[in-house]
Amino acid sequence: xxxxxITLFPDLFGPFLQQGITRRAFESGQVDVHLWPLRxxxxxxxxxxxxxxxGGGPGMVMLVEPLERALAAVRAQAGAAPVIHFSPTGRKMxxxxxxxxxxGPGAVLLCGRxxxxxxxxxxxxxxxxxxxxxxxxxxGELPALALLDGIARLQAGVLSDAxxxxxxxxxxxxxxxxxxxxxxxxxxxxxxxLPVPPVLLSGHHAQIAQWRREQSLQLTARRRPDLIAVxxxxxxxxxxxxxxxxxxxx
Ligand SMILES: C[S@@+](CC[C@H](N)C(=O)[O-])C[C@H]1O[C@@H](n2cnc3c(N)ncnc32)[C@H](O)[C@@H]1O
Numbered sequence: 001x002x003x004x005x006i007t008l009f010p011d012l013f014g015p016f017l018q019q020g021i022t023r024r025a026f027e028s029g030q031v032d033v034h035l036w037p038l039r040x041x042x043x044x045x046x047x048x049x050x051x052x053x054x055g056g057g058p059g060m061v062m063l064v065e066p067l068e069r070a071l072a073a074v075r076a077q078a079g080a081a082p083v084i085h086f087s088p089t090g091r092k093m094x095x096x097x098x099x100x101x102x103x104g105p106g107a108v109l110l111c112g113r114x115x116x117x118x119x120x121x122x123x124x125x126x127x128x129x130x131x132x133x134x135x136x137x138x139x140g141e142l143p144a145l146a147l148l149d150g151i152a153r154l155q156a157g158v159l160s161d162a163x164x165x166x167x168x169x170x171x172x173x174x175x176x177x178x179x180x181x182x183x184x185x186x187x188x189x190x191x192x193x194l195p196v197p198p199v200l201l202s203g204h205h206a207q208i209a210q211w212r213r214e215q216s217l218q219l220t221a222r223r224r225p226d227l228i229a230v231x232x233x234x235x236x237x238x239x240x241x242x243x244x245x246x247x248x249x250x
Contacts (some may be wrong), residue, residue, distance in 0.1 A: 001106035002032045004074045004081065005144055008113050010035040011077065012141045017148075019158060025152035027099040032106070033148060034078070034155060041069040050114050059115035065112075067121050074108055084147075085110040085117065086140030090129030097115075097130075097172035099146075102154035109147065110138030145181065167212075173231040175224060177215035206221075214244050221248055 005013065009162040013035055017026040025031040034101070043065070050060040057165040083106045090096075101107070110117070110126065122129075132143040153159055169176040184201065199211045220227050228245070231237050237245070 001030070001104060002034065002078055002081070003033045003106045003109055003148060004036060005109045005111065005112040006037050006038055006070045006074065007139075007141055007144070009111075009139065009141055010037045010129040013145065015213050016145050022152035025155045025158045026148075028157075029156045030158070031148060031152045034074075036070050036074055038066055038070055041066040043074070044067075053115060061115050062112060062117040062121075063117045064121045067117065068125075071108065071125060076109070078106075081106055081108050081129045083108045083110060083125050084128045084130055085112065085122060085145035086132070087112060087129045088131050088134070088136050090131040093130050093132060093143070093150075095150070095168075098147070098150040099154060102151045108185065109140075109144045113145050121129055133170045170227075173227055173234070173236055174216045174220045175227070177212040177219070210240075213241070217241055217244055218248060221245060222250055225250075 001166050007013070013033065016024060017033060026033060034163075040051050048063075050062050053059065053061045062097060074081075086109070101145070107128075130143065130147070132146055137143070154165060160167060165171060180196040184196050188194065188234065189233045197211065199207050202208065217228075
């Protein structure tokens with residue numbers, strides 16, 4: 001799949017795409033990322049891509065014309081991919097969307113800066129607006145990287161163990177269970193002994209699976225009861241899940 005990123009800060013992407021386990025997806029071209037520096041599409045000596053807002057007020061607005069030239073250049077190479085604009089006003093990005101996109105053809109990713117992009121460009125060209133969450137960042141580059149990272153780790157062969165992402169938070173609608181590794185007994189500087197939950201050392205796979213499911217249900221019920229409600233409405237909770245949830249004091 002191909003992603004074309006229109007950005008004022010292309011240098012933010014290079015190091016990220018070359019590090020960590022997801023670089024496998026970028027280096028192999030499974031997730032083929034092309035960067036389009038917006039200033040290359042300015043038409044004056046100052047490489048200007050923004051101007052003051054009509055109606056007054058603080059900040060600058062990204063201009064339509066450089067963006068249209070950039071998008072035309074992308075289209076000439078990449079064809080008619082959907083255009084995603086990152087914005088706090090968009091739909092919140094979630095695992096279901098990443099999973100859907102991970103099997104798709106890719107997209108053009110549009111990273112805003114300043115006060116944002118002239119609405120006339122957004123109205124004419126953008127198919128989907130995505131938010132990273134209810135907070136305001138300085139630009140759309142981090143949301144674009146978050147999307148690319150989330151999609152890259154879902155590609156076949158990227159994670160060393162394909163089951164890794166299947167047990168991640170949100171994959172089955174719940175939050176992930178806690179994880180433990182060595183040592184079996186951790187002695188803290190305060191002299192406290194913190195053992196690994198014994199069931200994880202039992203070698204009993206069914207009991208371990210049940211413990212993990214219950215931990216996951218408990219954490220989700222405490223922190224994200226909205227996810228429990230969605231899973232219940234979708235019929236994704238078993239009778240055993242419901243019995244366990246009924247025992248919880250939240
Ligand atoms: C300073 S922000 C502009 C915020 C905009 N004036 C608002 O209040 O909605 C600059 C750019 O950062 C990106 N951005 C900031 N926060 C974001 C978020 N939570 N999710 C996605 N993109 C975000 C957008 O591309 C936005 O155009």
